[in-house]
Amino acid sequence: MPASDLDSALREQLPSLRRFARWLARDPHAADDLVQAALERAISGWSKRRDAQALRPWLFAIVYRQFLDGQRRSQRYAGLLSRLGISQDSQPSAEREVVARSTLEAMQGLTVEQRSLLLWVSVEGLSYQEVADILQIPIGTVMSRLSRARDALRRLSDGETPAPPLRLLKTPSGAKSTP
DSSP, rough: OOOHHHHHHHHHHHHHHHHHHHHHSSSHHHHHHHHHHHHHHHHHHHHGGOOGHHHHHHHHHHHHHHHHHHHHHHHHHHHHHHTTTTOOOOSOOOHHHHHHHHHHHHHHHHHHHHHHHIIIIIIIOOOHHHHHHTTTTOOOHHHHHHHHHHHHHHHTTTOOOOOOOOOOOOTTSSSSEEE
16 A cells, blocks of 8 residues: 555544544543554554555554553553652653653662662661661661662752762871862
8 A cells, every 4th residue: 555545544544543542541632642652653564564454453453552551551650659659649641750760760870779778668668677687787877878878869860960979098197188
């Protein structure tokens, strides 16, 4: 089928695809996004199609699969947010997805110890005492390290670059100084 014929065939199906997508999504904006994503997939996969007669059912199947994929993505996103201790009012908005992604990216900038502390307490739900037992350190140390990890995560999420840790060095005369 030539490109112009495909274009007109897709345009014919738009009203019924939109109705179906609105019925599935129950939101006109989400339905339009769903139809657009389905049409993109249909156009990119058209060269693999052999049966031009079954265009309508094929398009409906794509819309339906796109909807199911979106639902699965939403469930994974909600699960991630609940494990991170972030509440979710409704389906993920683009802004919430960006925040979640940036938080996960910022976590990669933390040290292994900081990431572990945050995951144990925030995601796994371990108590400070349980973490102290795992690391064999006092509970107060866990609390202070966790506080520093949260501060570091907040700074990284705000776009700050981590500063190298300062260390005390001995000078040749034996006096201590900082770099």
